[in-house]
Amino acid sequence: MAVLAYLNVPVTLAFAVLLFFNKANVYKRIINYAVFYYTIAVSGLFILLGIDFCYYSYFQNHLNIMIFGLFEDDTKALISTLAEDYNMFLVIGSFILSYILTFITSKFVLKFKFKDVSEKKETTLKLLIVILMITINFVAARGSLGIFPLGMDDAQVSLNTFLNKVAINGVYTLQEAIEIKSKQKDFNYTDKTGYKGNIKQAFADYLNIDIKQISERPEKSLIKYTNRNEKIESLKPNVIFIMV
Numbered sequence: 331m332a333v334l335a336y337l338n339v340p341v342t343l344a345f346a347v348l349l350f351f352n353k354a355n356v357y358k359r360i361i362n363y364a365v366f367y368y369t370i371a372v373s374g375l376f377i378l379l380g381i382d383f384c385y386y387s388y389f390q391n392h393l394n395i396m397i398f399g400l401f402e403d404d405t406k407a408l409i410s411t412l413a414e415d416y417n418m419f420l421v422i423g424s425f426i427l428s429y430i431l432t433f434i435t436s437k438f439v440l441k442f443k444f445k446d447v448s449e450k451k452e453t454t455l456k457l458l459i460v461i462l463m464i465t466i467n468f469v470a471a472r473g474s475l476g477i478f479p480l481g482m483d484d485a486q487v488s489l490n491t492f493l494n495k496v497a498i499n500g501v502y503t504l505q506e507a508i509e510i511k512s513k514q515k516d517f518n519y520t521d522k523t524g525y526k527g528n529i530k531q532a533f534a535d536y537l538n539i540d541i542k543q544i545s546e547r548p549e550k551s552l553i554k555y556t557n558r559n560e561k562i563e564s565l566k567p568n569v570i571f572i573m574v
Contacts, residue, residue, distance in 0.1 A: 332480065333501045335470035337371045342467045346460040350453075361440050373429040375501070380424065382500025387444040392495060392503040395510050408515065 341364050348360055389396070400408055413417070459482050473480030486494050516528075525532040533548040534541040544551050 331470055331474040333375060333499070334372075335467055337375065337472065338467055341367065342463050346463055349456050349460060364440055365433065365436040367393070369429060369433040372436075373425075373432045376428040376432070377425050378500055378504070382504075384421075385500070386495075388415075392498060393500040393507060394503055395507040397504070397507060398511055 344360055344364065348357060351357075385391075385393055386399070442541050451473065471479075487497060488494060520529055520532065522525055523532070530544040531541055533544050533551050537551060539551075
């Protein structure tokens with residue numbers, strides 16, 4: 331509800347201003363813009379919540395900072411994995427259908443006689459309507475009549491982790507992930523740990539060896555080779571890679 335209220339703010343403000351004007355061309359233009367806006371914004375919200383649902387079904391968590399791995403890791407391989415796990419034709423078709431249904435619904439809802447209201451009502455009544463519209467939108471966006479608006483911490487309603495996670499949606503968790511990610515842009519691990527300009531020393535300390543043993547490509551010092559094992563050669567054990 332709160333997310334929808336935030337999306338509705340531009341339209342509420344536009345209609346609040348429009349209430350005091352009696353120009354038919356402006357009215358029609360605002361209506362057309364509102365239909366286009368709702369189609370893009372609300373459909374985008376549906377798609378985001380759909381992605382969050384799939385994400386939760388896989389990771390048992392809402393959208394979080396790991397979502398950025400889709401772009402920072404092997405994007406092509408990850409998309410290929412998604413295509414194998416999910417019916418992409420059905421997913422894409424559902425996204426397209428959400429845009430069509432939102433457009434039709436917006437067209438139908440915005441056919442009300444708002445122009446008649448702006449022409450016939452007195453200025454005092456118009457002000458009351460504007461105040462009522464903005465107040466309802468504001469309260470819905472805050473989600474609370476208390477001092478503080480509802481936030482993610484308010485979702486901790488029980489000792490059951492699953493129930494607490496059901497109370498929030500991917501929009502809030504994605505917002506938190508973006509905030510965390512933005513703070514990580516300037517974070518440099520080598521600087522913070524005291525190895526600025528001397529990464530070879532970091533590898534030497536980690537491996538507990540002399541820095542002279544670290545080559546110009548220090549990551550190669552992490553490669554280890556085991557001695558030949560005749561028993562393993564005869565048994566040929568299976569090797570299982572678990573990658574996350």
